[in-house]
Amino acid sequence: MRVAALAALLLLAAAAARAQSPSGLEIFTSPAKGYCIACHQVPEGAGPATRSDLGPRLEGKRMRELGKARLRALLADPMAANPDTVMPPFGRHRILSPAEIDRVVDYLDALP
Numbered sequence: 001m002r003v004a005a006l007a008a009l010l011l012l013a014a015a016a017a018r019a020q021s022p023s024g025l026e027i028f029t030s031p032a033k034g035y036c037i038a039c040h041q042v043p044e045g046a047g048p049a050t051r052s053d054l055g056p057r058l059e060g061k062r063m064r065e066l067g068k069a070r071l072r073a074l075l076a077d078p079m080a081a082n083p084d085t086v087m088p089p090f091g092r093h094r095i096l097s098p099a100e101i102d103r104v105v106d107y108l109d110a111l112p
């Protein structure tokens with residue numbers, strides 16, 4: 001009985017931890033987080049298929065050419081490179097935490 005209660009608690013704690021730290025893909029697709037999918041397409045299988053074309057299609061080769069440091073800077077504040085961009089400044093406006101930005105960068109870096 002006690003063991004079952006403990007197991008249930010652990011499961012709840014694990015679920016809560018997951019809810020607090022969404023994966024890169026979750027951040028990429030969630031309207032409450034990055035919602036990157038609203039503007040960008042990703043290669044088949046890497047995320048939901050959309051027709052979004054406000055931003056460029058994101059491909060792994062190009063992401064790895066840009067490199068993680070530039071991707072991090074771009075997500076923190078895309079207006080630094082292009083003041084007229086419609087891409088939100090996820091870091092500067094604290095839409096995403098630095099840890100969340102890192103997870104999205106890892107997701108981008110691993111795109112096919």
Ligand code: HEC
Pocket residue numbers: 027028034035036037038039040054055056058062071074075078081082084085086087088090104108
């Ligand atoms: C409102 C639309 C919009 C949203 C939301 C958006 N972006 Fe963008 N993104 C753009 C546009 C437009 C560009 C083109 C560059 C520019 O405008 O300066 C861009 C450029 C980029 C680039 C550079 C692509 C390249 O090939 O140089 C990356 C990487 C990127 N976005 C990732 C993301 C990620 C990750 C998110 C979510 C955390 C996101 N974007 C959310 C519109 C958006």
